[in-house]
Amino acid sequence: MDSIQLLLDGFATALQPQYLLFSFLGVLLGTAVGVLPGIGPAMTVALLLPLTYTLDVTSAIIMFAGIYYGGMYGGSTTSILLNTPGESASIVTALEGNRMARAGRATAALATAAIGSFIAGTLATGLLTLAAPWIADFAVTLGPADYFALMIVAFLTVGALLGSSPVRGLVSLAIGLFFGLVGTDTLTGQQRFTFAIPNLGDGIDVVIVAVGLFAVGEALYVGSRMRHGKLPVIPVTGSWRTWMSKSDWRRSWKPWLRGTAIGFPIGSIPAGGADVATFLSYATEKKLAREPYKQQFGRGAIEGVAGPEAANNAAAAGVLVPLLTLGLPTTATAAIIISAFQTYGLRPGPLLFESESALVWALIASLYVGNVVLVVLNLPLVGMWAKVLQIPRPYLYAGILVFAGLGAYAANFTVFDLGLLLVLGLIGFFMRRHGYPVSPLVVGAILGPMAEEQLRKAMAISQGDPIILVQGLTSQVIYGVMIVLLLGGLWLRRRQRRFEQVDAAAVDTTTIRAVDEELAQQLRDRD
């Protein structure tokens, strides 16, 4: 096969010592930042972006791939080790993982998360390798009207499904679309919403939008309602080789595979990203679990960590499919990646596979490499990550503000951007305060201008007849799929909420231990 040869070439690039070093650095920094409490994958990627500004393109995207996977993984360590019951209930990994940790099985939870992430990441990257060239070939045949349809799908699903309230998601999306409009119109050269400020003539950099909303907004929001006093971090003990018992392995491997199968397809369609995938995997594991393990769900069942963690990482790879082949971001993290690519002078989309094929395959190869680095690094270093969690909060959030400032200043080296960042941060603060999800805003800001370009192209072709937008069979299929996605997604959301309400009921440590003991006893009796 053609693509196998290309992939091998990609490996030849990615495995050069220099690039291996960048991959290693990327994973290390991505995990370290991702582990920090309050920092999600999108913020990790946005904050670490300036690191890659001065690198050559290949090094930059290889390092970036490491940061992406590292940041995706880092969060699970936080939710397992940080003992903040209640708050983390919305993240399914924390549901079981945190309870396992409180019952003294933190190491098993961490190990099944790390190994599951590795297996799922590798399998999903394999699926990406197979699917991407095929989809790219298909994508070349799409016209502007079809692209416009795809972007409308992304808008609506992202707005309605990222976050818990569709109306608030759509408000967020609309604000993002507005930010995308600011600047000089590419086709007519007219100033739009620049308020006669020359710095706004080039538009608002998406990286500044993301850093402002995620980093500055989060720091302001946490500052306004900070939890005082010490947070207990669960200690990690013993050698990592003995973390998972035989029964842990036996109970984990099927959830890993099922999580991959659920995560990858969900990640690759615009349906709410990793959040939906982890929830679906959790619900599946809970349903499929047999006694005596079933009763352990909600009290620290390892399947409930293994499945969702695998699904999470598989979805992370799935998100790259529309990103690389169509140039379509479906999560905030993906939107930042697209804007990063643009700063490197690349334009993700079907043509990227033809024009920059060596680069794309080096990127895909480095995803495999990054996964290996991730598992090699994370098992032995978990003790260090646990220490990172103990950074005093005032210094942590002050540091986040410093790096946010660095990221915004390094984009254009003007203090104007810092003022803009603060304004965006305040918007982010109020959005968090009132339950408006910020991710749709970021996606809207990057996707809006792209959609406008495709719309105008399509209308130019049809000479102003809007029927072209719904004329093609492909467009019709895309709009049809959108309705299915929206209805399915909203139904899932409703189920998830009901699920969480039932499971969020506080379970104290003694119950978890009691069930654990009881289970062990039953197993001994059986043997």
Place this chain on the structure above:
Amino acid sequence: MTSEITTGGVAGSTPAARSRVGELIFVGVILAFSIVALIMVGAIREPMGSSNVIGARVVPYAVCALLLVTSAAAIVAVLRGDVGRPDEGEDIDAEARTSWLTVLRLSLSFASLIVVIPLAGWPAAVTVLFTGASLALGAASWWKALLLGAGLGVLTQVVFGLGLGLSLPPFGTVLPGVFGG
């Protein structure tokens, strides 16, 4: 109280009422802004005889209208009792009242960058921001914050300025004068 179903939040009725007013103000501002923006679209110049069928105004009109409709829908939702649920997080105390003073002090600390970077350079600006922000967030000792800030300022200058070649100004316009350089 007014809302029959609490959104699962831990907050009691009084904070909910307060956040309801807050959300109404927030969405109200967005709504007002969208109306202003709609009027502003009319000011975008459409060059005569441009070959494009869709000019520079069409999409702005659509986006501003979307902003108007969605924010109006959000106001209706809030009035009907569907109040937004504040974000949760590892470091957030769900029961705490909003400390506006902290938000103000953090914003001022961050805004100091705009003044200090041109005047005194990047490391000094980081020192001011870090010290101000960590004290606003309740750091125990000011000298520790100052030392950490200065260290972080110099470190980022060395790593990003010297190591990665980003052109961060090491000194501003004032500092060299002070040191006689």
